[in-house]
Amino acid sequence: MRKVLIVVDAADELPVSPTIAEIVSALKQSALNSPVPTTIQIVETQFIASVWADLQNQAEILWCPLTLNLPESLEFPAQSLYQACRDVTGLRQLVEQLGSTTGVGDFWLPIVLTAKGPLYGEVIGRVEDDESRRLEPTLKGYRQPVHLSDIWRQPLYQLGHRLLQFLSAPPAVYLLQFGFQEQGIFFDRLLPFPGEPAIASINVQKPDLFTCHWHCLTGQAIYDLQINAFHD
Structure with missing residues (x-):
């Protein structure tokens, strides 16, 4: 078992x-x-x-x-990856060495890294309106999809792909946090699991990011990510 x-x-x-x-x-x-x-x-x-x-x-x-708050002495298969993601400053320096800009952002690109390669979900953003704050007073809500043009999308995919390759990331769901500026996108940090923003995918993306994470961890195939027509 x-x-x-x-x-x-x-x-x-x-x-x-x-x-x-x-x-x-x-x-x-x-x-x-x-x-x-x-x-x-x-x-x-x-x-x-x-x-x-x-x-x-x-x-x-x-x-x-x-x-990411795991004991440094704890040994498990993705230990080095989690330590790299926990070191936000160090990871930003690495991304800058790869040729990208860094900063503080409020958007998340879901990357479903399967054994056969990455699938990219629709971007997740925050919900800032007063009604959402009333319904969820303890936290700001999230929404998916946030539509991006190819001008933003392709550099973002390339950054995510290069970073995961550099980190020798195993199959899992990753959330790449980023933001925008006039010259392009900038990197904030990387979560090696479906964190709080991934809740936006429930009943919106099929399969949702938690199901995707489980499939990645257990080696089950994922062929496509789809947004329900009602939310598209």
């Missing part, structure tokens, strides 16, 4: 928000729909070292961290 470790931030480090519960619920639903018998354990970062010590002899452990 496959065992999945979903690692989340400690409860006392989280803002009062249903977001993490939604993310975990979406991932659990994808895992439970798997044809392979699967057990799921949700572990807070402060307990992961002791839990992992008890599980190391199990044959099949699938890691699914939903935070």
Whole structure:
């Protein structure tokens, strides 16, 4: 039987928000729909070292961290990638060495990196209107799709592809955070998992980003990403 470790931030480090519960619920639903018998354990970062010590002899452990705040001594398959993404300043310096501009942005490009290559989702942006703030007072909402012209889209895809190649990124869903300026796009940071903005894909993108993440982690094929006609 496959065992999945979903690692989340400690409860006392989280803002009062249903977001993490939604993310975990979406991932659990994808895992439970798997044809392979699967057990799921949700572990807070402060307990992961002791839990992992008890599980190391199990044959099949699938890691699914939903935070960058992992102990540096924790060894797991994507350890170096998570450490690189956590070092935002260092990652921005790397991107600048690759020839791109960096800054603080409010948009996210979903990159579904399958074993056969990347699929690019429609961009996710923030919802800034007063009605959304009233409905979600603890956080700003997100929306998908944000349509981009090819002038912006192609350089963004190229940046994402080059960065993931440079980092030797394994199959997973990545959120490339970016912004705009007159000369073009600029890079902000990279999440190696479907974080808070990915909630915008639920009931909008098929398959949603949490299902995509699960399929990538378990080696299942993903052939296309589609936006429901109602949201297109």
